[in-house]
Amino acid sequence: xxxxxxxxxxxxxxxxxxxxxxxxxxxxxxxxxxxxxxxxxxxxxxxxxxxxxxxxxxxxxxxxxxxxxxxxxxxxxxxxxxxxxxxxxxxxxxxxxxxxxxxxxxxxxxxxxxxxxxxxxxxxxxxxxxxxxxxxxxxxxxxxxxxxxxxxxxxxxxxxxxxxxxxxxxxxxxxxxxxxxxxxxxxxxxxxxxxxxxxxxxxxxxxxxxxxxxxxxxxxxxxxxxxxxxxxxxxxxxxxxxxxxxxxxxxxxxxxxxxxxxxxxxxxxxxxxxxxxxxxxxxxxxxxxxxxxxxxxxxxxxxxxxxxxxxxxxxxxxxxxxxxxxxxxxxxxxxxxxxxxxxxxxxxxxxxxxxxxxxxxxxxxxxxxxxxxxxxxxxxxxxxxxxxxxxxxxxxxxxxxxxxxxxxxxxxxxxxxxxxxxxxxxxxxxxxxxxxxxxxxxxxxxxxxxxxxxxxxxxxxxxxxxxxxxxxxxxxxxxxxxxxxxxxxxxxxxxxxxxxxxxxxxxxxxxxxxxxxxxxxxxxxxxxxxxxxxxxxxxxxxxxxxxxxxxxxxxxxxxxxxxxxxxxxxxxxxxxxxxxxxx
Amino acid sequence: xxxxxxxxxxxxxxxxxxxxxxxxxxxxxxxxxxxxxxxxxxxxxxxxxxxxxxxxxxxxxxxxxxxxxxxxxxxxxxxxxxxxxxxxxxxxxxxxxxxxxxxxxxxxxxxxxxxxxxxxxxxxxxxxxxxxxxxxxxxxxxxxxxxxxxxxxxxxxxxxxxxxxxxxxxxxxxxxxxxxxxxxxxxxxxxxxxxxxxxxxxxxxxxxxxxxxxxxxxxxxxxxxxxxxxxxxxxxxxxxxxxxxxxxxxxxxxxxxxxxxxxxxxxxxxxxxxxxxxxxxxxxxxxxxxxxxxxxxxxxxxxxxxxxxxxxxxxxxxxxxxxxxxxxxxxxxxxxxxxxxxxxxxxxxxxxxxxxxxxxxxxxxxxxxxxxxxxxxxxxxxxxxxxxxxxxxxxxxxxxxxxxxxxxxxxx
Numbered sequence: 001x002x003x004x005x006x007x008x009x010x011x012x013x014x015x016x017x018x019x020x021x022x023x024x025x026x027x028x029x030x031x032x033x034x035x036x037x038x039x040x041x042x043x044x045x046x047x048x049x050x051x052x053x054x055x056x057x058x059x060x061x062x063x064x065x066x067x068x069x070x071x072x073x074x075x076x077x078x079x080x081x082x083x084x085x086x087x088x089x090x091x092x093x094x095x096x097x098x099x100x101x102x103x104x105x106x107x108x109x110x111x112x113x114x115x116x117x118x119x120x121x122x123x124x125x126x127x128x129x130x131x132x133x134x135x136x137x138x139x140x141x142x143x144x145x146x147x148x149x150x151x152x153x154x155x156x157x158x159x160x161x162x163x164x165x166x167x168x169x170x171x172x173x174x175x176x177x178x179x180x181x182x183x184x185x186x187x188x189x190x191x192x193x194x195x196x197x198x199x200x201x202x203x204x205x206x207x208x209x210x211x212x213x214x215x216x217x218x219x220x221x222x223x224x225x226x227x228x229x230x231x232x233x234x235x236x237x238x239x240x241x242x243x244x245x246x247x248x249x250x251x252x253x254x255x256x257x258x259x260x261x262x263x264x265x266x267x268x269x270x271x272x273x274x275x276x277x278x279x280x281x282x283x284x285x286x287x288x289x290x291x292x293x294x295x296x297x298x299x300x301x302x303x304x305x306x307x308x309x310x311x312x313x314x315x316x317x318x319x320x321x322x323x324x325x326x327x328x329x330x331x332x333x334x335x336x337x338x339x340x341x342x343x344x345x346x347x348x349x350x351x352x353x354x355x356x357x358x359x360x361x362x363x364x365x366x367x368x369x370x371x372x373x374x375x376x377x378x379x380x381x382x383x384x385x386x387x388x389x390x391x392x393x394x395x396x397x398x399x400x401x402x403x404x405x406x407x408x409x410x411x412x413x414x415x416x417x418x419x420x421x422x423x424x425x426x427x428x429x430x431x432x433x434x435x436x437x438x439x440x441x442x443x444x445x446x447x448x449x450x451x452x453x454x455x456x457x458x459x460x461x462x463x464x465x466x467x468x469x470x471x472x473x474x475x476x477x478x479x480x481x482x483x484x485x486x487x488x489x490x491x492x493x494x495x496x497x498x499x500x501x502x503x504x505x506x507x508x509x510x511x512x513x514x515x516x517x518x519x520x521x522x523x524x525x526x527x528x529x530x531x532x533x534x535x536x537x538x539x540x541x542x543x544x545x546x547x548x549x550x551x552x553x554x555x556x557x558x559x560x561x562x563x564x565x566x567x568x569x570x571x572x573x574x575x576x577x578x579x580x581x582x583x
Numbered sequence: 584x585x586x587x588x589x590x591x592x593x594x595x596x597x598x599x600x601x602x603x604x605x606x607x608x609x610x611x612x613x614x615x616x617x618x619x620x621x622x623x624x625x626x627x628x629x630x631x632x633x634x635x636x637x638x639x640x641x642x643x644x645x646x647x648x649x650x651x652x653x654x655x656x657x658x659x660x661x662x663x664x665x666x667x668x669x670x671x672x673x674x675x676x677x678x679x680x681x682x683x684x685x686x687x688x689x690x691x692x693x694x695x696x697x698x699x700x701x702x703x704x705x706x707x708x709x710x711x712x713x714x715x716x717x718x719x720x721x722x723x724x725x726x727x728x729x730x731x732x733x734x735x736x737x738x739x740x741x742x743x744x745x746x747x748x749x750x751x752x753x754x755x756x757x758x759x760x761x762x763x764x765x766x767x768x769x770x771x772x773x774x775x776x777x778x779x780x781x782x783x784x785x786x787x788x789x790x791x792x793x794x795x796x797x798x799x800x801x802x803x804x805x806x807x808x809x810x811x812x813x814x815x816x817x818x819x820x821x822x823x824x825x826x827x828x829x830x831x832x833x834x835x836x837x838x839x840x841x842x843x844x845x846x847x848x849x850x851x852x853x854x855x856x857x858x859x860x861x862x863x864x865x866x867x868x869x870x871x872x873x874x875x876x877x878x879x880x881x882x883x884x885x886x887x888x889x890x891x892x893x894x895x896x897x898x899x900x901x902x903x904x905x906x907x908x909x910x911x912x913x914x915x916x917x918x919x920x921x922x923x924x925x926x927x928x929x930x931x932x933x934x935x936x937x938x939x940x941x942x943x944x945x946x947x948x949x950x951x952x953x954x955x956x957x958x959x960x961x962x963x964x965x966x967x968x969x970x971x972x973x974x975x976x977x978x979x980x981x982x983x984x985x986x987x988x989x990x991x992x993x994x995x
Contacts, residue, residue, distance in 0.1 A: 011828035011829050012703055012800075012829070013822050014701075014811075015812045016800065016808055016812075018807070021809065
């Protein structure tokens, strides 16, 4: 030992190797195999138009606003409209809602569309090779425009007929401009048309059109919507004081300078009734909304009801109007009080009158806004089933060798919403494409191949075999998100006009958000099931078995060295990977 | 160990107050003395996790990193285990590294303490002696560092603020000389949080004593290699022997290092410091700040004509057996004061000193005293009591004698 401690060099004997460890391959003992497996975000499956929301927010967070906007347009040509008026079922199922608050998806959709409009961007959307078939679209409402837009992109020639002086349907004449400014709608319709179809306005078609259509067209899409309010069948209904709510909204939309004074009764509980009530408030009246069931049974969207009450609309639930009569310069409404008898299968109340409980209401004007109907009977799909195919949001009829006829829009949809109308237009376009190529029988199978998640929402991008078709239909659960990677941060507060400002005019209530706020909000998105190139899988791999490359994922797993430990899958914040057993 | 080259016979005096006052000095907290030395050593990577009473050290270092006075990378980590793991990586890349910890933090590092020495990485750590829980106690106690005595780290116990600063600088010299890690150990609060006048060396002087680090091996992307692979039975033992050889070598290199330190700074401390041991019949053995208290007692005892002596042990690993034999061999009795305990065996310094002396013919009896655990004061009165008991008792007990125990009642 003595010689060791007096030596000049430091005793230093360590294991050190210059040999490569690349010869040490995993071999056969891995029993689990990680892989990149993008999945379906719950929001995109809940969106009737199947918008690729997780990806839209990812692009927005990266400042790629044009790409984000185009990603919406691939599935829904109406982002400026839907960003404003959609009831956003996507936000209700947002996984972030279980963590803190759902992403403000509709605000971001509107932001992207407004930004595109502000910079006059032109979308780069693929239009497929032109086909020989020609399609007539009847009605330039949201369903008709969506059908024409998607059919044109699939390569078909479309001609759109519109009875009114301007396209837009309910968007133009039904939805007041405080929710959807006319300028925004016109701009969006111009973009929708720019894929290559024309609209003939002021052309009301007769029932004969369907009979003769076969001579000029291979198919017809009918998206005529509601335009008529039926009779309530009560005494006094025909008095001049009783007006049609839809016509009232249309007059305002045309720009007529209406004045209403005093108490105004609005009968109904749908979105039209709410729109009428809020419009009455803006032209000087005091609206009283009379609804025969409870507030929670109203078909109008919750947000709309809440805004109406906030603005000062007086809601009288569980009342039916039994009589309208003149009383001096005013009119007297007799209201029968009703009560809940039982709850129907849909959870809504069924009511019955409470004996001897009536009250009267003195009003200056009455608007009916109940049980909307199609203007003409032939707009509705026929009842018989022969040669017909009932789809989620449309009905396709092909009988007697004539042209295929697809009925869509509000007249075939269970939920009467803009986004459901868009969904029916898209569904019709895909159905007709399959019909022309493979026949009626092939439609259900082909449809099932392009659903988002479990359906019924369809994806045009999946249908045309875009990159989205590589994702699995599994809808990501909140438990599958690695929430450790996210910090609590509140949802943006939607900037709005003050209540006092709102009721002064028809100015848009919801205000713009800045790009900075939009990016911050988009960054909150979990991007459920989607890879955003965070690189965690590569950084955490203990075997350096995740390699960067120029492929679509940006990286791949080198299974020669992967031990199947699963760390990459666990550390993927967004559940864009999966672990499967080796065969 | 008999044929080991002995530690240097030259014994250096502890600096006197007047010597310190003559220098360019500042009133400095002990923790900040460590930080100043790390700055002067131009450490490149620091990684640590906060724990009382160590936190002031790394707080000051993070200030230095933030204000640019120390161009080092400060790695924030989630635990002491990770702190040392990070430094093992950094030191493997061939840079000077530093960490600091205490008590539970050191215990959490245990696995990696072995790795750092086995990998022969000259990492320096400031270890602030703090009692281990439970019950929770943040005050001084040496059991935390002594529990790590077999991990292959050098251990240097300090007595004063100046010694803390100087020893930290010296630790880099020693670590890099033999490729082994070093713990610089200081008492919680008595050193870590106490302000003393301290000479902060000029950078040029520090550089003269501690030149830039020249690693003997390092990771090099141009010539890739791997460290720490499988070492089968036919080779492992030789690797361990090489660590033992390096530790033995420290006993030599320590003296060489102190000579260089004296040349630059004019002060040094010695691996052990015998005070009036030549003619002493009873010698008290201490470490850390108890030594200062004992110096006072020693003056009082000598004034009364007692033939008492004091031996301060600074270097605990490697254990300076030969120097201890020289200092204690001629005494009749030795009283070792341990602020620590190995349960079931007793005071740890006492065990080691007994082992060092046991083969001497006619060596002194070694009395073992446990005192001051968990930061309880060890006063001159208590040390005097130890001295008296040692003097009075002719028969030296095998077990440790616990000093100053209170009567307590507790549920059984």
